[in-house]
Amino acid sequence: MADAKSQLNLHLARLALRNLLGHPRRTLLTSGAIALGLAALIFLWGFNEGLHRNMLGNFQNSIIGALQIHRQGFFQHPDLSLTITNPQKISETLQKHGVTRYSQRLDTFGLAASDHTTQGVMLIGMDPLNEPKVTELGRRIGIGRFLQPDDSYTLILGATTANNLKVQLGDEVVMIGYDRYGAMIAESFTLVGIITSGEMGLDSGMAITSLATLQEMVDLQGQVTTFVINVDERTLPDLVSSLNVDLADQQLEVMPWHTMFPVMKEWVTLHNGFLYLFLGIVLFIVLAGELNTLLLSMLDRTREFGVLMAIGTSRRQIALLMVVEAVTIGIIGILLGTLLGYLIILLTGMIGIDLSILLGSTSRFYVDPLIYPQLKLDHLGITASAILMASILSGIYPAWRASLLQPVEAIRNG
Amino acid sequence: MPEDNRSPIIHIRDLHKCYWVGSMPYPALNGIDLELQNGEFVVLAGRSGSGKSTLLNIVGGLESADRGEARVLGEDILKMGNSQRSGFRLANIGFVFQAYNLIRVLSARENVAYVCQLQGKSKQESLEIANHWLHEVEIGHLGYRRPDQLSGGQQQRVAVARALATEPKIILADEPTANLDSTTGRHLIELMQRLNQSLGTTFLISSHDPDVKQAASRLIKLSDGFIVNSWDEETKPPVSLAVTCPIRNRSFGERLRHFFKPRRRTDQQTKQRTSRHS
């Protein structure tokens, strides 16, 4: 019995397919419209994803890393009394989790003074050996060089700050700050590098020296305030939660980039929101287009449906016929659209999309002028299943209408 | 089946049917009494609008009636629900209509096989059955053609083959030759006659066609919803709307529309109302 029933459903599904094949142009036009909408969405998702990864990658790589660890409260109130008590423990924990790309820093504030003027800056002591594993700050130094291991009292400034101070490579810059006891101190540094990134956040308000130099200057030998860690975005959430567990007794704050700079995350969310809006519009078009096709094809076959009912096809079976047609059109559209969209992503992902006409040749807001689209599978999944849902929905109304046909009237008037 | 050989295969008593156009009743059947025995070849004749199609549709369970009884194979078709009726049609009744009978996208044999597959038979088995019946209607060689590649007469043969493929007890045909030229029509009716004799299937056919009437084992003449036994139009009873059409049960929507759009009753309608109540 169950076998006869599945035979029967198969039979009706085959008839639905034959109806679609019998009108190849109508079927292809409808499926094709769905495919184009889906391909456009896939491309947009891919472009968006490429843009976000590029931007977030550049943002993290420029200075903040994917993740930072400080003493509890340091991010809000960076104070030299809040150094990390047991950096050894953090290093061990990171190594235990297979993290190799991390570096230690000492962050404080200071006043940079030249012969002409002074400028408030964030004074960062970086480890010349490990820092390049975490960030790509070195690549953004357009004039001069990055720190070297045996440097002593050398300084790197952002281009804007250097301009304001009217200093050049090799000039003396005096850094004025407070040591850990709160006593004012001043030391003379030699300018060895100037950051020319074009990003406001990097080019002004920062002064970088070696970790050892800064530790000596503020009398905090061997102490650090910050761990900067570089990990893949996909492993980040897991790492954060295991670090939170493993370092629970250390009075630390484990901060991924989006906790430190929620604006960046919000920007991504907003961007994706626009795409969901676009998805909604495409869904509406799919729904309306397919509904139109199916209704027309239903009206076209009114007489046929009447005959089918007269010879013993039940209302449920007639409805099933229409729904199968709708779903099939949707699936064909989704397959074609995925293929097309994937090809577009593959192609543009290889050659990149040049935004320099829009942005100018240098990067702006951490976005490179060349974007490589990338497809995220869950975006594809969401979009394809939404379109499938829309095509099922668009089949329901014509199916319902068809199942309400009165055979006699359908045969007479169809 | 509850019926034995002597009891009629179709049994109709006092069948009434009214169509309503707005609030105007059109009586289509005005008390039909009819019995068909197993294996008969009956032709329903009568002028256009006399109620032939209505009668066939009620017998086939495609339409409901207002009053009366319609037993087909011993079962009261008027008391069945929609899905029961469609199952009953599939199992017991073959339909042939005037035109456009076939599924456009299927070949002739697939059209015939369709009903067998609806009964849950496998595709293979159904196609074999289809081939058999296409041979029976003498177009076995045209099985792979689609309907638009067949002549009108050939299409009607496919329709007959499809009607026979489930081996029903009864075949209902509503003006099957109306769209055919007279020679083709005559051939089709001869074929049906032959099948009636060899298979014993009961045929009930409506037609204006003199050739079809000629072939009938019994001719029944309808006029204005009555069965008239003589060809004399004058003998039919007078039509009275009052006796034929019941007070209509309006649906809620219709009542609502009526409520918001009150119209003056015509004199005739007022008369009907009074006579109904008396």
Ligand SMILES: Nc1ncnc2c1ncn2[C@@H]1O[C@H](COP(=O)(O)OP(=O)(O)OP(=O)(O)O)[C@@H](O)[C@H]1O
């Ligand atoms: N859906 C309907 N709505 C209103 N009146 C109808 C409807 N169907 C049939 N009628 C009326 O019922 C009467 C009988 O119609 P029916 O179709 O049974 O006649 P017929 O004998 O088959 O005619 P024909 O030979 O033209 O096919 C006619 O007066 C017709 O106008």
Ligand SMILES: [Mg+2]
């Ligand atoms: Mg008729």
